[in-house]
Amino acid sequence: MxxxxxxTPEVDGAIASTQMVLLAETLRLGTCYxxxxxxxxxxxxxxxxxxxxxxxxxxxxxxxxxxxxxxxLRFVACNLARVSWLGEFED
Numbered sequence: 001m002x003x004x005x006x007x008t009p010e011v012d013g014a015i016a017s018t019q020m021v022l023l024a025e026t027l028r029l030g031t032c033y034x035x036x037x038x039x040x041x042x043x044x045x046x047x048x049x050x051x052x053x054x055x056x057x058x059x060x061x062x063x064x065x066x067x068x069x070x071x072x073l074r075f076v077a078c079n080l081a082r083v084s085w086l087g088e089f090e091d
Contacts, residue, residue: 013060021063030068037062 006012021031041048041059053059 009058010060017061017063024065028067029065032064034062034064 017033024031038059038061041051041053041062048055048059051059
């Protein structure tokens with residue numbers, strides 16, 4: 001992320017990464033955010049160079065993606081949402 005391009009880069013990065021994680025879940029992939037890597041990139045010029053991140057860019061989010069080693073037999077139980085419509089609804 002270049003410093004001068006976005007007005008809310010952290011928010012934009014969070015939204016984009018959330019969408020990527022949700023997409024990964026639909027593909028039966030597991031994810032894990034790695035906040036320590038963001039800290040490490042911000043504090044290590046060697047790591048930033050190794051990852052080929054330009055000097056005027058900043059890493060906002062890091063996460064891993066892969067096939068989980070376990071499979072859950074069921075999901076957490078939840079109740080259906082109660083929805084009330086205001087106004088008219090057209091099909």
